[in-house]
Amino acid sequence: xxxxxxxxxxxxxxxxxxxxxxxxxxxxxxxxxxxxxxxxxxxxxxxxxxxxxxxxxxxxxxxx
Amino acid sequence: xxxxxxxxxxxxxxxxxxxxxxxxxxxxxxxxxxxxxxxxxxxxxxxxxxxxxxxxxxxxxxxxxxxxxxxxxxxxxxxxxxxxxxxxxxxxxxxxxxxxxxxxxxxxxxxxxxxxxxxxxxxxxxxxxxxxxxxxxxxxxxxxxxxxxxxxxxxxxxxxxxxxxxxxxxxxxxxxxxxxxxxxxxxxxxxxxxxxxxxxxxxxxxxxxxxxxxxxxxxxxxxxxxxxxxxxxxxxxxxxxxxxxxxxxxxxxxxxxxxxxxxxxxxxxxxxxxxxxxxxxxxxxxxxxxxxxxxxxxxxxxxxxxxxxxxxxxxxxxxxxxxxxxxxxxxxxxxxxxxxxxxxxxxxxxxxxxxxxxxxxxxxxxxxxxxxxxxxxxxxxxxxxxxxxxxxxxxxxxxxxxxxxxxxxxxxxx
Numbered sequence: 001x002x003x004x005x006x007x008x009x010x011x012x013x014x015x016x017x018x019x020x021x022x023x024x025x026x027x028x029x030x031x032x033x034x035x036x037x038x039x040x041x042x043x044x045x046x047x048x049x050x051x052x053x054x055x056x057x058x059x060x061x062x063x064x
Numbered sequence: 065x066x067x068x069x070x071x072x073x074x075x076x077x078x079x080x081x082x083x084x085x086x087x088x089x090x091x092x093x094x095x096x097x098x099x100x101x102x103x104x105x106x107x108x109x110x111x112x113x114x115x116x117x118x119x120x121x122x123x124x125x126x127x128x129x130x131x132x133x134x135x136x137x138x139x140x141x142x143x144x145x146x147x148x149x150x151x152x153x154x155x156x157x158x159x160x161x162x163x164x165x166x167x168x169x170x171x172x173x174x175x176x177x178x179x180x181x182x183x184x185x186x187x188x189x190x191x192x193x194x195x196x197x198x199x200x201x202x203x204x205x206x207x208x209x210x211x212x213x214x215x216x217x218x219x220x221x222x223x224x225x226x227x228x229x230x231x232x233x234x235x236x237x238x239x240x241x242x243x244x245x246x247x248x249x250x251x252x253x254x255x256x257x258x259x260x261x262x263x264x265x266x267x268x269x270x271x272x273x274x275x276x277x278x279x280x281x282x283x284x285x286x287x288x289x290x291x292x293x294x295x296x297x298x299x300x301x302x303x304x305x306x307x308x309x310x311x312x313x314x315x316x317x318x319x320x321x322x323x324x325x326x327x328x329x330x331x332x333x334x335x336x337x338x339x340x341x342x343x344x345x346x347x348x349x350x351x352x353x354x355x356x357x358x359x360x361x362x363x364x365x366x367x368x369x370x371x372x373x374x375x376x377x378x379x380x381x382x383x384x385x386x387x388x389x390x391x392x393x394x395x396x397x398x399x400x401x402x403x404x405x406x407x408x409x410x411x412x413x414x415x416x417x418x419x420x421x422x423x424x425x426x427x428x429x430x431x432x433x434x435x436x437x438x439x440x441x442x443x444x445x446x447x448x449x450x451x452x453x454x455x456x457x458x459x460x461x462x463x464x465x466x467x468x469x470x471x472x473x474x475x476x477x478x
Binding site: 019050 | 130131173174176177178179180181182183409410414415416417418420421422424425
């Protein structure tokens with residue numbers, strides 16, 4: 001089971017995660033990353049990895 | 065740069081090539097990149113002022129440099145920051161987050177992130193659509209031919225960013241002309257500095273007026289949130305909004321014009337533009353990758369560090385070749401081909417690291433709406449000159465076309 005962690009402290013609000021994985025990520029009222037779920041559903045795993053790869057601030061970690 | 069009298073008659077190819085180099089056509093990468101790539105992911109170049117700098121052409125290495133703001137600084141005011149054109153010497157005096165490192169960068173950028181979220185920009189799409197529709201009404205009412213740079217590609221982002229910031233569009237001729245003096249590759253340091261000053265004074269006066277009489281726009285929101293609270297002074301807000309205004313103009317304008325040109329040359333892709341939004345979004349990302357409007361992100365090393373097995377010394381300048389990274393064959397197969405079917409989302413056209421474009425969601429929305437609406441409203445649009453006669457902008461500035469003459473409707477008998 002893959003787990004999702006985000007580090008709001010280094011987020012720059014580019015929004016790539018929300019664009020490529022809207023089921024997993026949102027932006028809070030300050031525009032910073034929020035993980036909608038801590039456990040990644042199997043079908044969302046590719047999207048989770050893509051979001052982690054695209055995040056310019058490397059604020060997203062997916063642990064299998 | 066060189067003193068002609070000292071140049072030997074028989075010259076060998078210079079060991080350290082110049083940066084930047086021109087593109088041979090609107091769809092080509094800068095001419096110097098293939099040769100640089102043969103030297104490995106990291107090489108050396110000579111800048112306009114004779115200074116040497118490292119240049120990164122490899123995708124992975126480039127992302128590593130851009131992500132490592134602890135080793136590679138963006139502080140433009142620092143003399144170690146490598147200016148790639150005279151206009152960047154002028155930019156040293158302008159203090160806003162594009163030319164800062166954390167923690168100053170973080171503080172300024174976080175004042176703005178809430179205004180550029182995916183949700184906020186999506187909510188703004190109907191207004192962008194309205195602006196695009198009104199501009200195309202104007203284009204069509206004026207006949208069956210137009211130059212789409214001043215007629216469409218520039219006024220779309222110009223109107224949009226004015227609307228978003230709360231800057232009166234009536235003043236657009238003023239700041240469009242000043243923005244041009246700031247970003248064009250052949251602007252002198254003096255010219256660019258003068259344009260910076262003029263826009264900054266204009267924005268300071270606008271902010272003062274808004275402090276007395278609040279309107280609706282991002283500037284007004286920032287005044288309420290930060291200036292009234294004493295967290296930002298007028299000058300700093302003027303320098304931040306200067307960045308938003310200038311960055312919101314020419315980059316998107318050039319992408320729209322070159323996007324139109326690309327699609328005119330590819331009728332097979334054009335047929336798919338009006339299908340559904342995910343197809344359009346993919347085409348836009350591939351356009352961004354293939355065109356790489358803003359190339360050459362500059363940094364300097366703040367400590368001794370290794371890149372691609374090469375020792376970089378503290379103080380060395382380093383140029384991240386965005387356009388080369390976007391054509392790294394290890395990441396994007398057949399990189400010189402414009403392929404709307406590929407997933408191009410890993411492109412770095414908006415940069416990478418903490419300085420990645422804050423306005424990228426806005427730029428994507430503008431490109432998607434401008435391109436789909438243009439070709440829906442004028443499906444028989446065609447280039448009115450030969451492709452080879454389309455003039456490119458100076459290579460030391462943003463990639464773009466000087467003009468885009470098009471026509472539509474019945475071809476004239478002549």
